[in-house]
Amino acid sequence: MRKxxxxxxxxxxxxxxxxxxxxxxxxxxxxxxxxxxxxxxxxQVVATTSIxxxxxxxxxxxxxxxICIIPHDTDSRTxxxxxxxxxxxxxxxxxxxxxxxxxxxxxxxxxxxxxSGLKIAVGEMAVPKPLLVQQGNKKNVNPYxxxxxxxxxxxxxxxxxxxxxxxxxxxxxxSNNNKKLQSELTQLDxxxxxxxxxxxxxxxxxxxxxxxxxYYTKAYKLNYQTLLxxxxxxxxxxxxxxxxxxxxxxxxxxxxIFLSRKINPKLxxxxxxxxxxxxxxxxxMPDSLTLxxxxxxxxxxxxxxxxxxxxxxxxxxxxFRPIK
Numbered sequence: 001m002r003k004x005x006x007x008x009x010x011x012x013x014x015x016x017x018x019x020x021x022x023x024x025x026x027x028x029x030x031x032x033x034x035x036x037x038x039x040x041x042x043x044q045v046v047a048t049t050s051i052x053x054x055x056x057x058x059x060x061x062x063x064x065x066x067i068c069i070i071p072h073d074t075d076s077r078t079x080x081x082x083x084x085x086x087x088x089x090x091x092x093x094x095x096x097x098x099x100x101x102x103x104x105x106x107x108x109x110x111x112x113x114x115x116s117g118l119k120i121a122v123g124e125m126a127v128p129k130p131l132l133v134q135q136g137n138k139k140n141v142n143p144y145x146x147x148x149x150x151x152x153x154x155x156x157x158x159x160x161x162x163x164x165x166x167x168x169x170x171x172x173x174x175s176n177n178n179k180k181l182q183s184e185l186t187q188l189d190x191x192x193x194x195x196x197x198x199x200x201x202x203x204x205x206x207x208x209x210x211x212x213x214x215y216y217t218k219a220y221k222l223n224y225q226t227l228l229x230x231x232x233x234x235x236x237x238x239x240x241x242x243x244x245x246x247x248x249x250x251x252x253x254x255x256x257i258f259l260s261r262k263i264n265p266k267l268x269x270x271x272x273x274x275x276x277x278x279x280x281x282x283x284x285m286p287d288s289l290t291l292x293x294x295x296x297x298x299x300x301x302x303x304x305x306x307x308x309x310x311x312x313x314x315x316x317x318x319x320f321r322p323i324k
Contacts, residue, residue: 042064042065043093044088044093044094045060045064045065045092045093045096045163046069046096046117047066048069048096048098048103049070049076049102050068050070050072050074050288051098051146051152051155052068052096052122052155052159053066054296054297054298055155055298056096056159056163058181058297058298059159059174060163060174061173063170064167070103070288072289073289075287076098076102076103077104079103079106081105081109086109089109089117090115091115093117093166094120094162094165094166095110095113095115095118095120096120096159096162097121098122098143099123099143100123100130100141100142102143107121120162122155122159123143125158126154127154130142130145131214131218142214142215144213144215144286145215146215146298147213147215147305148215148218148219149188149189149192150185150189152185152298153181153185153186153189156178156181156185160175160178183322183323184299185299187322188302188303191303191318191320192302192306195306195307195310195315195317196220196221196310199310200313200314203254203314204221204223204313205223205224205254206223206224206225206258206313207225207227207249207258208225208257208259208284209226209228209229210226210286211226213286216305222309223252225248227248236264236267237267242270245271245275249275249277250275250276254313255277255313255314256278256280256312256314257271257272257275257279258279258280258284258312259271260283260284280308282304282312283308284309285304285305
């Protein structure tokens with residue numbers, strides 16, 4: 001009987017030990033500024049923007065610990081780094097940032113950080129000849145180059161090549177994933193062109209307060225007119241300013257404009273009524289991916305913006321279904 005109880009005790013101990021055993025480490029894809037839990041030996045990769053994060057995720061799959069610094073639905077230009085950001089950058093084997101002064105404060109942090117990790121300015125290296133925009137008396141670089149799909153494809157290839165440097169054992173996987181991504185992006189580019197081509201000839205002007213879409217409008221052959229870009233979004237216009245704005249909109253002969261809902265609603269209504277146009281019910285995604293499913297990957301982001309423009313200007317929207 002005593003041996004029987006001893007045996008029961010041993011079995012119970014073994015069961016408890018098994019239940020408390022550590023589980024197999026998984027890769028981490030974290031959109032946070034907090035340090036990554038060290039639970040596996042996968043290389044740590046930091047991506048600053050949501051666009052870079054998603055492209056990296058599609059290529060690397062489960063082979064890295066990926067930390068995405070700037071959250072979805074956040075303007076990269078205004079993001080302020082945290083002490084946790086400094087910590088994850090120092091411990092990363094690969095730091096992917098956009099460059100062209102997009103995430104200005106993060107770029108300064110990355111450049112001064114004492115780390116042995118690779119620092120790659122993906123946007124600058126992928127597209128060395130960016131568009132310039134007139135701002136006051138000088139021309140500045142337009143950093144929003146991902147609004148043209150072939151630019152994003154170049155960024156994906158650059159990311160792929162640098163992932164191979166830190167994890168050469170996964171070279172074949174990275175090449176295959178990038179090949180699939182390149183195919184889908186090529187199809188996406190053609191799809192956007194076909195949808196924009198469906199617009200009526202007299203409805204090819206994109207009127208918006210967003211100043212980020214120059215790459216899109218130039219590549220996909222839309223006229224681009226910006227308004228209210230440098231004003232406080234809640235600020236009222238003088239009568240002279242409003243009259244001048246109304247006249248400019250009427251000269252475009254468009255039926256729909258694309259103003260952010262963050263602008264004073266009274267001003268939007270006043271503009272719409274006096275110019276006899278409607279403000280698009282769907283919103284443009286100008287800066288980053290979104291938390292909701294419609295824009296949480298790069299491909300969905302581009303499809304959603306194209307749908308907004310095409311439906312707003314009287315074109316024919318068709319669902320994008322890439323051939324795998």
